[in-house]
Amino acid sequence: MININELTTDHKIKLKKPMGCFDNLGEVCEIVKIDTDENVINFRFGVDGVHLGVMSGDELEKYFDVIEPTVIPDDYDWHPYGFIEDNPVEYMALKNGGILMETTYNGEDGMISVEYCHPENPYRQIKNGQRGKFYEDDLKVAFFKLQKSYYNQLYEDIQEEVELDFMKNKDKLVAVEVNK
Incomplete structure (x- = not known):
């Protein structure tokens, strides 16, 4: 179960199942914005992220895998x-x-x-x-x-x-x- 409240824009998502005409399986997309109140995620895809997509948290779980951020966590910062x-x-x-x-x-x-x-x-x-x-x-x-x-x-x-x-x-x- 993916909880969008725990996602940040540091996370990436990877298409695991065709979603309408978006069928480039394995494509890694950048999360642009997360609206937890509306349960909506905006993301970029395509070459150099030229396309934008919007989906619900339910669609995220159905069509994508979440890739943990590669940035160094800031637990040891104030x-x-x-x-x-x-x-x-x-x-x-x-x-x-x-x-x-x-x-x-x-x-x-x-x-x-x-x-x-x-x-x-x-x-x-x-x-x-x-x-x-x-x-x-x-x-x-x-x-x-x-x-x-x-x-x-x-x-x-x-x-x-x-x-x-x-x-x-x-x-x-x-x-x-x-x-x-």
Whole structure:
């Protein structure tokens, strides 16, 4: 079963069964556009892709085989995930099958990053070629782990600031009597 939601314009399709007058079996075609809402695929065929074709997802499965893209998957590149306060969060796959997630902290001055590997990691490693599609729960855990690190750092910075302020101003403190 071919799911057009998983196709990209990096994929190619190869005619496996004659489709009307388009009967050049084995011809490899370029996917130009995929409209998942309408379940329609536009493709180019012929010498130098001079002809255009349109078909439904059902016709794709009936008349074509899908050829996986030959481009290098981008799993090891950064992907956006969301924000912690106003700081963008990004993640990427690691060669060991884990996820590295990071965000900026204190403007562009610092970065906070965490690595998350699922406890069953040896059995369910993230494989190259998923094009940034990871186990959703693993991403959530990595994000919560990153939030924890972010807020721990924020707490430490505020605590340090309060202590420094106290040390600078301790000579100016006035004793207060408590009536019992």
